Amino acid sequence: MFEITDTQKIGVGLAGFGISFLFLGVLLLFDKGLLAIGNLLFISGLGCVIGPRRTLSFFFQRHKLKASISFFGGVIVVLMGWPIVGMIVETYGFVLLFSGFLPVAINFLRRVPVLGTLLNMPGLSRILDMLAGDSNRTTV
Template sequence: MFELTDTQRIGIGLASFGVFFLFLGVLLLFDKGLLAIGNILFICGLACVIGLERTFRFFFQRHKVRATVAFFGGITVVLLGWPIVGMIMETYGFVLLFSGFFPVAVNFLRRVPVLGTVLNMPGISQVIDWITGDSKRVTV
């Protein structure tokens, strides 16, 4: 498997708690305190997992400026007390930032035994291909 350092293990824990707090914040009607804690933990966890330099390079690439501004602007808006608007901005930035990763994730999920069968069904497969932008996919 993969060999993880202690810092990466801590980062996975921080990112997991961040996602949990974000989920809990949305579940509790956009509680700004939980959303703020979730955002901070997620960013800190990401920095621990992939490293500070790679995190900085990921967010501040020239072609990802709009996505980075939307993502961090959304975090700032949540911290200022407008959680719904901030989460909408954050979601938009997240989708733009990680849109290159979606086809890889979907191809991995298509190889999972039960989930892959569902994702490869004719109607669902076409919708997933449209969402990921993978219209020229060849099934093997």
């Protein structure tokens, strides 16, 4: 097992609160205050979990530069007060940045007891297979 530091625990909490605030901001018709707080908490939580140096090297790799500019540009647009436009730009950048993790996340979620049953339903399973890029997945 690996040991989790206190800073990483705080980072998981910050990122969790950030995702919660983002969800509430979208749920409450793109409330710019909640979206701004959610963005700041998520980014600071990510920095605490993987460390500042690895966070900077993740976001500013040469092949991820367009995605990083889109993501941070969307955050800035949300902070300026245009939440719908900012969230669209930010979502585009987020998908480009984290699309490599999507197959791993989908396969992990399929192994969660209750959620896995829902995700393995015939219609939803086909959509998730297309998203994950797993065309010939075998069900166990």
